Amino acid sequence: MFYKPIGPNVAEVRNAISLYRTLHATGGQAPIWALAENYRFEPGLLKASDLVRDLGDMMAVEVIVELPMEESNPYFSSSWRRDSSFPGGFMLDGGVHFTAGLRLITGSEVKSVMAIARHVDASLPPPDNVSALLQLENECAGVMVMSYSSRTRKVSWRVVGSRGTVEVERGINNGQHGYTVTHCPAKGSPQADFFPFAGVQEELKSFVKDVAKVVFEGKSSTEADQCSSVVEAFRDVAVIEAMLISSQTKGGAVQVEHHT
Known part of the structure; x- marks a missing residue:
């Protein structure tokens, strides 16, 4: 199992996946390549x-991420997130998580983005802020705002549909x-339930089960849990990269790559 993101950009990830697939093509048992993106669990x-x-009909989606990346944060000083060969810094590193949550909750891929990124805090690698307009494949539009130089904390996903609203907020x-x-149906009373973090434990359980199936049941590594698959991880990186490319064109529309 490897930690996220799967790579620094779409091109390098595509090459890595192509190399991995050659291991299957040789006829031998290729290792399980699972990405530790716990949000899908x-x-x-x-x-x-x-x-x-x-x-019902999905009408609007909103993702808000305000996470102060201060010196007290254990991730603040990590060298690889500041390396010039890893464009996007904390925005890519953390952004794949929030994109994974977006794709999971909506059940739809992101088709295209229009984004503006900024670099506000000189102590952080650029960019540390991005605001994006999203077009989902289900034709719903949405917004995604991420800030690592904010002084407040908030992580939430909100989906508005014709039969109500669902919101998820970290706390x-x-x-x-x-x-x-929180589920607010069009008819009836709102219902709110709290779910403690358990994604890391669940993804590790899934990985252990996949290894056991290969070792003891003769299953193929291609049958591993798709929630931690390289394809899912690729698509998360592709969304963030599209935002960064869009910002370089001053907010022009950029298609998100889905296929590997």
Whole structure:
């Protein structure tokens, strides 16, 4: 298992996946290549995904990320996030998580983006802020705003449908970190439930099960859990890269690559 992001850009990720697939083509058993992107295993986000399916026509999507990357943060001084060969810095490193959440909750791929990125805090690698307009493949439009130089904290996904709204917000409940999932149906009373963080544990359980299936049951590594697959990780990187490219063109529309 490898940690995210799968690579610094789409081109390098595509080459790595192509090389990995040659291992399968030789006829031998290729190793399981799983990416530790725990958001696709978070119970709260999975619950939200289930609720969104019953919202009817999806009309609007909003992702808000305000995460101060201060010196007290253990990730602040990590050298590889500041390396010039890793364009995007914290925006790419963290952005793939929030993109994974977006894609999971909406059940739709991001088709294109129009974005403006800024570099505000000189102590952080550029960019540290981005605001993007998203066009999903289901024809719904949305916005995604990420700031690592903010002084406030908020992480949320909100989906508005013809039959109600579902919102997920990170927070603390009785000393536990997790997500509050609020479902506001068009008819009936709002329902809010709290789900403690469990994505890391769940992804590790999934990986161990996949290894056991290959070792003890003769399964192929291609049958591993798709939630941690290289294709899913590729698509997360592709969305963030499209935002950065769009910003370089002063907000021009950029198509997001989906295929590997």
